[in-house]
Amino acid sequence: MASDNPDIPPESPRRDTPAEGDPVGDRPSEGARRRLSAAGAMIGLLLGLLGFSLVAQFHGNTTDEQLASARPEDLVRILSDLDARQKRLQEEISDLEESRRQLESGAQGLDAALAEAKRRADELGILAGTLPAQGQGLAIVFAPRTAAIRASSLLDAVEELRGAGAEAMQIQGGTGATVRIVASTYLVDSDGDVLIDGVILAAPYTVEVIGDPQTMQTALQIPGGVIDSVEQRGGTVSVQQRDSVTVSALHHDDGLQYARPIS
Numbered sequence: 591m592a593s594d595n596p597d598i599p600p601e602s603p604r605r606d607t608p609a610e611g612d613p614v615g616d617r618p619s620e621g622a623r624r625r626l627s628a629a630g631a632m633i634g635l636l637l638g639l640l641g642f643s644l645v646a647q648f649h650g651n652t653t654d655e656q657l658a659s660a661r662p663e664d665l666v667r668i669l670s671d672l673d674a675r676q677k678r679l680q681e682e683i684s685d686l687e688e689s690r691r692q693l694e695s696g697a698q699g700l701d702a703a704l705a706e707a708k709r710r711a712d713e714l715g716i717l718a719g720t721l722p723a724q725g726q727g728l729a730i731v732f733a734p735r736t737a738a739i740r741a742s743s744l745l746d747a748v749e750e751l752r753g754a755g756a757e758a759m760q761i762q763g764g765t766g767a768t769v770r771i772v773a774s775t776y777l778v779d780s781d782g783d784v785l786i787d788g789v790i791l792a793a794p795y796t797v798e799v800i801g802d803p804q805t806m807q808t809a810l811q812i813p814g815g816v817i818d819s820v821e822q823r824g825g826t827v828s829v830q831q832r833d834s835v836t837v838s839a840l841h842h843d844d845g846l847q848y849a850r851p852i853s
Contacts, residue, residue, distance in 0.1 A: 716758050719772040719841030723758035725800040727835035728807060730827065733794035737824030741777040741784045744795060747816045748775070754809035756801040758837040763791030770839040787841075803831040 715721030730747065732739045744761065748771055751759060759771040769775070769786040778785045783792050799806060807829050810816045817827045 717772075718843065719758075719770040719839075720843065722836070722838045722840065723800055724834060724836045725757070726803055726831075726833050727756075727798070727800040728803055729830045729832055729835065730797040730799070730810070731794055732797070732820060733826050733828075735824050735826050738782045739784070739793050739795060739820070739825050740823065741779045741786075743816070743820050743823065743825065744784060744786075744797070745777045746819065747797060747810065748777075750809050750816050751797070751799050751801070751806050754801065754806040756799045756806060759797065759799040760837045760839040761786060761791065762796045762798065762839075764794050765792050767791055768839040770837070770841040772841045775841075798835050798837055800835050800837055807831065 712721060716723045728751075732744065732747070748759065760768050761771060762768040763783075767789055769789050769791065771786075775787050780790055783790050784795065785791075810827070810829060817829075820827050
């Protein structure tokens with residue numbers, strides 16, 4: 591049917607197939623070739639990535655034939671799933687590593703705190719006389735010669751040794767009774783003997799003390815000091831340095847009656 595408008599030429603008949611010898615009918619268009627090339631490159635890249643990822647993730651459960659026959663959109667989905675799984679696993683690894691660091695840090699901190707608390711408790715126990723102690727030190731024997739050994743002489747020795755750094759000390763009497771010397775220890779004369787913290791000790795008196803041997807011996811030998819004073823009063827003093835001194839007597843504390851810690 592011709593057009594009613596004489597100015598518009600009649601529509602040319604449309605060919606559904608290219609004419610013989612038409613170069614367009616022999617090969618795909620340039621745009622189609624670019625699309626096919628891009629799709630092939632994507633498939634090649636995805637196959638390369640999946641060939642590595644799927645071996646690690648699926649342990650060979652997926653074959654090369656299945657991947658080769660998969661559609662590009664399926665490969666994209668599989669790769670996306672693998673990326674998401676890898677991200678989740680990496681986050682879990684990071685969380686676990688952080689938890690491990692916190693636990694290790696907490697455990698180390700707790701162990702260090704416990705070790706420090708035990709060390710401090712041991713030191714206080716030795717100073718308070720509630721724990722035995724061992725270390726280098728001196729063995730000092732006070733013996734009467736022409737007169738009894740006075741309590742004041744032993745007290746002078748105790749104070750001099752403390753000033754020289756004595757860390758633990760005990761006094762043993764001639765009958766074997768032994769008393770631990772602590773901050774609250776008192777010494778008084780008692781009918782020729784010495785009363786120490788309620789225990790009567792008879793001569794000779796052996797003072798066993800832990801600390802630096804040379805420093806403590808020097809303190810006792812100061813002119814006009816402990817040794818000179820005892821000898822002037824009719825007694826004798828012998829000092830022996832020892833690599834190992836054991837202070838085993840313990841002080842039994844009855845507790846404080848008046849003093850309380852300040853909170």
